[in-house]
Amino acid sequence: MKQKITGNNSDLLLKCRCAKYPFGRSILLLNSWAFFFTNVLMLFALGAGAQRPVHFRTEKPGLYGKHWMAITGKPLSAEAGAIIFGQGGNAVDAACAMLAAGCTMWDVLSWGGETQALIYNPHTKKVIAINAMGVAPTGATPAFFKSKGYNFPPEYGPLAAVTPGTPGGLCYMLAKYGTFSLKQVLAPAMEMAAGYAMDAETSRSIERNKKRLKTWPYSKAVFITHPGQKREGPAPGEIFVQKDLLATLKKMVEAETKALAAGKSREAAIMAAYDRFYKGDIAKEFVRGAQQQGGLITMEDLANWKPVEEEPLHTNYKGIDVYKLQPWSQGPSLLECLNILENFDLKGMGYNSVQYIHTIYQAMNLAFADRDFYYGDPRFQPSVPIKGLLSKAYAKTQAARINPNYNDAHAGPGDPYPFQNEKNPFLELLKRRKRTFDSSSNQLKGPDGFVPAHDAISYSHQKRASIDDSLYMDRLWRGTTSIEAADKEGWVVSVTPSGGWIPGVIAGHTGVGMSQRMQSFVLDSLIDPFNVVAPGKRPRVTLTPTMALKNNRPYLSFAVQGGDTQEQNQLQFFLNMVTFGMSVQEATEAPNINSNQLWLSLGGTQLTDRKPRTGHILLDKSTPVTDIEALKKMGYTPSLGTRTSGPLNAIFIDNEHGSLWGGSSNNGEDYGIGW
Numbered sequence: 264m265k266q267k268i269t270g271n272n273s274d275l276l277l278k279c280r281c282a283k284y285p286f287g288r289s290i291l292l293l294n295s296w297a298f299f300f301t302n303v304l305m306l307f308a309l310g311a312g313a314q315r316p317v318h319f320r321t322e323k324p325g326l327y328g329k330h331w332m333a334i335t336g337k338p339l340s341a342e343a344g345a346i347i348f349g350q351g352g353n354a355v356d357a358a359c360a361m362l363a364a365g366c367t368m369w370d371v372l373s374w375g376g377e378t379q380a381l382i383y384n385p386h387t388k389k390v391i392a393i394n395a396m397g398v399a400p401t402g403a404t405p406a407f408f409k410s411k412g413y414n415f416p417p418e419y420g421p422l423a424a425v426t427p428g429t430p431g432g433l434c435y436m437l438a439k440y441g442t443f444s445l446k447q448v449l450a451p452a453m454e455m456a457a458g459y460a461m462d463a464e465t466s467r468s469i470e471r472n473k474k475r476l477k478t479w480p481y482s483k484a485v486f487i488t489h490p491g492q493k494r495e496g497p498a499p500g501e502i503f504v505q506k507d508l509l510a511t512l513k514k515m516v517e518a519e520t521k522a523l524a525a526g527k528s529r530e531a532a533i534m535a536a537y538d539r540f541y542k543g544d545i546a547k548e549f550v551r552g553a554q555q556q557g558g559l560i561t562m563e564d565l566a567n568w569k570p571v572e573e574e575p576l577h578t579n580y581k582g583i584d585v586y587k588l589q590p591w592s593q594g595p596s597l598l599e600c601l602n603i604l605e606n607f608d609l610k611g612m613g614y615n616s617v618q619y620i621h622t623i624y625q626a627m628n629l630a631f632a633d634r635d636f637y638y639g640d641p642r643f644q645p646s647v648p649i650k651g652l653l654s655k656a657y658a659k660t661q662a663a664r665i666n667p668n669y670n671d672a673h674a675g676p677g678d679p680y681p682f683q684n685e686k687n688p689f690l691e692l693l694k695r696r697k698r699t700f701d702s703s704s705n706q707l708k709g710p711d712g713f714v715p716a717h718d719a720i721s722y723s724h725q726k727r728a729s730i731d732d733s734l735y736m737d738r739l740w741r742g743t744t745s746i747e748a749a750d751k752e753g754w755v756v757s758v759t760p761s762g763g764w765i766p767g768v769i770a771g772h773t774g775v776g777m778s779q780r781m782q783s784f785v786l787d788s789l790i791d792p793f794n795v796v797a798p799g800k801r802p803r804v805t806l807t808p809t810m811a812l813k814n815n816r817p818y819l820s821f822a823v824q825g826g827d828t829q830e831q832n833q834l835q836f837f838l839n840m841v842t843f844g845m846s847v848q849e850a851t852e853a854p855n856i857n858s859n860q861l862w863l864s865l866g867g868t869q870l871t872d873r874k875p876r877t878g879h880i881l882l883d884k885s886t887p888v889t890d891i892e893a894l895k896k897m898g899y900t901p902s903l904g905t906r907t908s909g910p911l912n913a914i915f916i917d918n919e920h921g922s923l924w925g926g927s928s929n930n931g932e933d934y935g936i937g938w
Contacts, residue, residue, distance in 0.1 A: 316844025317614045325848035326925030328937025334912045336744030338934040340364040343451035345936045354754035355441040363452035373776030376762025378432035381810045385753025390586045392575040395432025396801045397425035400559040405786040416781040421558030424777035426568045430540045435570040438533040446516045456509035458502040469496035472766035481769035508774025541565045552771020584812045590638040590647045594807040597830045599630040602658030617893045625665040628674040631861035636676040639793025640801040651679030670898035672877045745822035745912045757808035757820040817916040825909030832908040847926035851911040854883030906930045
C-alpha cells in the first residue's frame with residue numbers, strides 16, 4: 264500500500280512510510296479512514312510549524328564516548344588514533360596518528376599530499392586553522408602548461424604535483440598543540456610501513472591502476488609486487504611492505520631523537536624532523552626522484568614552503584557559529600550557502616520536499632558560482648573579496664535571485680564588492696566570461712551526461728542501472744579522506760587530508776607519493792582570475808573541514824570526501840541536525856542531493872570536461888516519481904543514486920551530558936572508535 268500526500272511536506276510523509284522507518288510501519292497498519300484522518304492531522308501540524316524531528320533506523324550504530332572519539336577513513340587508521348588516546352594523548356596527538364596511518368595505507372592520500380585542519384583549543388577557547396597545502400613549484404606557469412597542450416594542469420604524473428604539505432602540517436600541529444613526541448605518534452604508521460595486511464579496496468585500486476603505476480619506476484617497485492602474474496599488485500590480506508617509506512619515517516624520528524639528546528625542547532625536536540624532510544637528505548632524494556621522472560619541484564621550493572596558521576572564516580547561522588578555512592579552499596561557499604538559506608523557512612518546506620531540494624540547489628549554485636570565479640590563494644593579488652562574499656546583506660541579494668518555481672540556468676557570479684565598499688574590477692571580465700561560458704548553452708557529451716563521483720543512474724535510462732561495484736567505489740572514494748577527533752579536555756580536531764593517491768608517482772627512494780593537486784589551478788583568468796597557476800601559489804582546493812560552536816562551546820566537527828560535493832554534503836548534514844533534529848549518525852546517512860551546475864575542480868583536460876552542467880541533479884533512488892517529475896518541470900535533469908554522499912564523519916559534542924557522539928556514514932570504509 265503506497266499513498267502520496269500532496270503539499271510541501273509530502274516527501275517527509277513518504278519517508279515515514281518506508282519499511283525501515285518505525286513510524287511508517289505504524290501508519291501502514293491503520294485502516295483507510297484512520298490513515299486519512301491521521302494524515303490530515305499531520306498536515307495541519309506541519310503547516311503550523313510543529314514538525315516532528317526526522318528520525319529513522321540507521322544502517323550503522325552511532326558511537327558514544329565519555330573520554331574520547333576517533334573517526335577516519337579506514338579501520339586501521341581509527342585504531343591508530345585509539346592507540347594514542349589509550350596511551351594518554353590528546354585529540355591532536357590522535358589525529359596526527361590517524362593521519363600518518365592513513366598516508367601509509369594510501370587511503371586516497373599519501374605522505375606527499377596536503378593537510379588542512381581546524382582545531383578547537385579549549386585553553387584559548389578559539390578555533391584555529393592549519394594551512395598545510397602545498398604550492399606550485401618553480402616553473403609552473405600558464406605558459407609552461409599551455410606549451411605542452413594542456414587546458415588545465417594534468418591530473419596525473421609528476422607535473423601534477425605541488426610541494427608536499429602533509430609531513431609539515433603533521434609536525435606543526437603536533438609540535439604546537441599536541442603532547443606526544445613524533446616517535447610516539449608515528450609508531451603505528453611505522454609498524455604498518457614495516458608490513459600490514461593489505462585491505463581489499465586498496466588492493467583493487469592498485470590493480471585497476473597498475474598500467475599507469477608501471478610507467479613510474481619507483482611506484483612500480485613498491486606496488487607491482489608480483490610482476491607478470493594475473494594479479495600484479497598485492498592481494499587482499501597480503502602483508503604489504505614499504506621499506507623506503509619506513510626508512511624515511513625512521514630518519515624523521517632519528518632527527519627528533521638527536522635534537523632531544525642535544526637538549527632541545529619537544530617542539531624544537533619535532534621541527535628538527537620537519538627540517539630533515541624539507542631541507543635535508545630526505546628532501547634531496549625527493550627532488551632527485553621527482554625531477555628524474557619529469558617533475559618541477561626544486562630544493563628551494565621545499566625549503567621555502569611552510570605550513571601556515573590562519574584565522575578561520577565563520578558565519579552565524581541561527582545562533583550557531585560555523586567555521587571554515589580561508590578561500591584557498593572551497594570552505595567559504597558553505598558559509599555563503601548558510602547566509603542565503605537563512606532567508607528561507609526550510610523547516611516549513613519539509614525535509615527533502617521538492618521545494619526544499621529546489622531551494623538548496625539554487626543556494627548552492629549561487630555560492631559555487633562565486634567560488635568558481637572569486638576564490639584563490641589570498642596571499643596573492645588580486646585580493647579575494649571575502650568580506651563582501653560573506654556579508655549577510657550580500658546574502659539577501661543572492662536569496663532574492665532565487666526563482667521559487669524554476670532552476671536558474673544563468674546563475675553566474677554575483678557582485679560582492681559593493682558590500683565591502685569597493686567597485687568590482689572584473690565587471691568587463693564577467694561579461695566576457697558569461698558570453699564565453701554561458702552554462703545554459705552547455706551541451707553534454709555521452710548518453711547520461713556527467714554526475715558527481717557517486718553511484719549514479721540516469722533517470723531516463725533506468726535499464727542501465729547495473730553499474731560495476733568496484734568502479735562505483737573507486738569514484739565514490741577518490742580524492743580525500745577525513746579525520747575527526749575529540750577528547751574530554753575539550754580539544755576538537757577536523758582534518759581533510761588528501762593528495763598522492765593511487766595512481767601516485769613515488770619520488771625516488773623516499774616511498775613518498777607526490778601530490779596531484781596542481782590540477783585544481785586554472786590557466787585562464789577568464790575562468791577564475793584569483794586561481795591562475797603561479798610558482799609559490801596554493802591552488803583553490805575542494806578540501807574543507809568544518810567546525811561549529813554553539814553558545815561559545817564546541818558543538819559539531821565534521822568533514823567528508825567527495826571533491827566538489829564536499830560542501831554540498833556537509834551543508835545538508837548540518838541542516839539535517841540543526842533544522843530537522845536528526846542524530847549525528849542519522850545525519851551522516853540521510854539522503855542528499857548533488858548539483859552539477861558548477862565548474863569541476865578535479866579531472867578532465869578540456870574545458871568541456873569541467874564546465875557546469877545546467878540543472879543536472881543527483882537524487883536518492885528512493886525519491887518519489889512524482890517529485891522527480893515535478894523537478895523535471897522546474898528545469899532539472901535528474902539522475903538517481905544508491906549513494907548520494909561521500910563518507911561523512913562527524914562528532915557531536917553533547918555539552919548537556921558531558922559526552923561525545925560519533926557518526927560515520929554507511930557509504931565507505933570509514934570507521935570510528937569511542938571510549
